[in-house]
Amino acid sequence: xxxxYYIKVGxxxxxxxxxxxxxxxxxxxxxxxxxxPGDKIVVQEIAGTENDTARFGEPIEKxxxxxxxxxxxxxxxxxxxxxxxxxxxxxxxxxGDEISVISPVxxxxxxxxxxxxxxxxxxxxxxxxxxxxxxxxxxxxxSFISKEKLGSDLSKAEAGKPYKLLIAEGKEPLDxxxxxxxxxxKVEKKxxxxxxxxxIDFKERQSIVEVHKDMEIGIFHPDQKNENGRDVYGSxxxxxxxxxxxxxxxxxxxxxxxxxxVVKSKVxxxxxxxxxxxxxxxxxxxxxxxxxxxxxxKFLGDITIKGGVINGFxxxxxxxxxxxxxxxxxxxFSSKDMTLKGGAIGDGKEDRIxxxxxxxxxxxxxxxxxxxxxxxxxxxxxxxxxxCNGSVEITNKKGLVVGGILAAKRKIVVNEAGNEACMPTKFxxxxxxxxxxxxxxxxxxxxGLVERREKLISQxxxxxxxxxxxxxxxxxxxxxxxxxMLAVQVLQQISxxxxxxxxxxxxxxxxxxxxxxxxFKPEVKILKKKHNCVVIDYPSLKSKEKT
Numbered sequence: 001x002x003x004x005y006y007i008k009v010g011x012x013x014x015x016x017x018x019x020x021x022x023x024x025x026x027x028x029x030x031x032x033x034x035x036x037p038g039d040k041i042v043v044q045e046i047a048g049t050e051n052d053t054a055r056f057g058e059p060i061e062k063x064x065x066x067x068x069x070x071x072x073x074x075x076x077x078x079x080x081x082x083x084x085x086x087x088x089x090x091x092x093x094x095x096g097d098e099i100s101v102i103s104p105v106x107x108x109x110x111x112x113x114x115x116x117x118x119x120x121x122x123x124x125x126x127x128x129x130x131x132x133x134x135x136x137x138x139x140x141x142x143s144f145i146s147k148e149k150l151g152s153d154l155s156k157a158e159a160g161k162p163y164k165l166l167i168a169e170g171k172e173p174l175d176x177x178x179x180x181x182x183x184x185x186k187v188e189k190k191x192x193x194x195x196x197x198x199x200i201d202f203k204e205r206q207s208i209v210e211v212h213k214d215m216e217i218g219i220f221h222p223d224q225k226n227e228n229g230r231d232v233y234g235s236x237x238x239x240x241x242x243x244x245x246x247x248x249x250x251x252x253x254x255x256x257x258x259x260x261x262v263v264k265s266k267v268x269x270x271x272x273x274x275x276x277x278x279x280x281x282x283x284x285x286x287x288x289x290x291x292x293x294x295x296x297x298k299f300l301g302d303i304t305i306k307g308g309v310i311n312g313f314x315x316x317x318x319x320x321x322x323x324x325x326x327x328x329x330x331x332x333f334s335s336k337d338m339t340l341k342g343g344a345i346g347d348g349k350e351d352r353i354x355x356x357x358x359x360x361x362x363x364x365x366x367x368x369x370x371x372x373x374x375x376x377x378x379x380x381x382x383x384x385x386x387x388c389n390g391s392v393e394i395t396n397k398k399g400l401v402v403g404g405i406l407a408a409k410r411k412i413v414v415n416e417a418g419n420e421a422c423m424p425t426k427f428x429x430x431x432x433x434x435x436x437x438x439x440x441x442x443x444x445x446x447x448g449l450v451e452r453r454e455k456l457i458s459q460x461x462x463x464x465x466x467x468x469x470x471x472x473x474x475x476x477x478x479x480x481x482x483x484x485m486l487a488v489q490v491l492q493q494i495s496x497x498x499x500x501x502x503x504x505x506x507x508x509x510x511x512x513x514x515x516x517x518x519x520f521k522p523e524v525k526i527l528k529k530k531h532n533c534v535v536i537d538y539p540s541l542k543s544k545e546k547t
Contacts, residue, residue, distance in 0.1 A: 033093055034119045035086040035101060036127060041075060042084040042099065069098035089127040089135060103135050111231035114141055114168040120159040129154055132167065141168040142234040168232040173239045176226025180245035181263050183218040185209060187273050203313055205295030209271040211280060217271070220254055220261040249279025268300045289325065290315055308342055320357070346384070372433060381406060389433040395527065407431045412524045418531030427536045429524045432516030439511055446504040453497040460490045
């Protein structure tokens with residue numbers, strides 16, 4: 001009885017093709033199994049043979065009770081040599097429960113290209129051009145490379161080095177799309193902003209993406225027609241024509257830069273992005289409340305808020321601002337005019353309203369307000385601190401002021417002041433916020449100069465000696481020459497700072513003595529009723545009386 005001995009290639013290691021980011025790799029568990037037509041795969045020996053090995057360097061296995069199944073299309077029986085031989089070029093091994101020869105042809109994912117992995121067999125022989133053409137025929141590849149090109153490329157293969165030979169190439173499909181803008185700025189809302197202490201401020205969502213004039217927004221891609229492709233087997237590959245991004249909208253223009261059409265903004269504004277288009281809008285309109293969905297807002301232009309502003313949120317407009325809903329505990333700033341149609345209620349904490357232009361509000365309650373222009377209130381001001389650098393008028397509806405402080409530069413006109421409960425209410429007319437800001441700025445400047453001078457004196461005492469300030473001239477003469485120049489420079493800086501401090505002190509004293517200067521007479525008018533506990537003060541008139 002005779003036994004079959006065969007190469008030990010287990011079915012647990014099949015041949016497979018891997019795709020890794022379009023880089024094609026062929027996994028070959030046993031590279032020694034490369035065979036050319038006529039090469040032995042399995043040999044039949046006499047039972048009892050000891051220490052024999054298979055033809056390919058792998059251990060052989062003896063199995064007298066197993067009949068070997070093989071792929072008759074790729075393997076034949078050589079009766080004279082008692083062996084199973086290959087009919088084709090490829091890799092010998094188990095496929096399922098039968099021995100086969102796998103042609104090392106790999107494809108890209110779209111099957112528009114086919115390669116043959118060319119490797120020498122155990123005797124160092126490479127497949128011939130005719131054998132490669134036979135594989136192409138067997139694989140039924142229609143869009144194959146010309147015979148001349150195949151022969152030229154095959155000659156570059158070297159024994160011992162796998163060579164990737166392109167044997168067929170179809171037509172790549174080309175998906176189409178209408179013209180669109182590939183945005184290069186982030187337009188997605190943030191969940192919040194990480195603060196220095198490690199916590200997250202969920203109010204800072206940066207939902208409004210501001211842009212400046214001529215700022216780059218993205219890259220423009222012109223429309224592209226779709227073209228169907230064809231794979232290496234001759235089958236058509238269908239394509240699609242679908243949008244890839246937003247189309248070019250208003251207030252944008254194209255500029256040619258480095259061979260690309262760059263999309264830029266015509267104006268200052270913010271990015272308005274929809275599913276269909278991208279554009280720049282100069283005026284910001286928010287159709288709802290300023291809350292955790294929108295977050296704090298800072299914008300270069302005009303802002304219109306259809307809803308209100310909830311507690312703790314901030315809105316900064318470097319244009320005008322209009323809020324239709326109520327503002328509760330909000331921090332608002334406008335570099336121009338502001339309109340609060342829903343009024344404002346403070347929370348007594350960080351809320352503050354500052355307007356560089358005029359303010360028109362439905363009402364103010366428990367609010368802290370500073371207006372550089374005129375103030376008009378439709379209904380009432382209740383228990384608020386309001387400072388206005390123009391005139392105040394509260395004559396519509398109730399026209400009532402109760403509690404707190406109402407201060408203005410020119411004129412205050414109200415219907416009614418105070419209430420029956422005798423809530424302390426103070427009117428101040430004749431203030432000048434610009435003058436106050438100027439005084440505050442001068443005092444801060446002087447504080448900074450004093451701090452710099454004291455720090456410089458402390459450093460000089462540490463570097464040199466406190467004795468230097470008793471008799472600077474004599475002390476410097478006794479110093480080494482290398483230190484003399486530095487000491488002189490330090491003393492000169494200290495002296496200059498002292499002169500600047502003295503000049504500022506003189507200017508501040510003069511401003512405080514003269515006070516703000518008006519070419520008009522401040523006036524408070526209470527048209528209907530003035531209750532007890534209402535105080536009216538004219539500080540500018542008192543200043544003139546003292547003078």
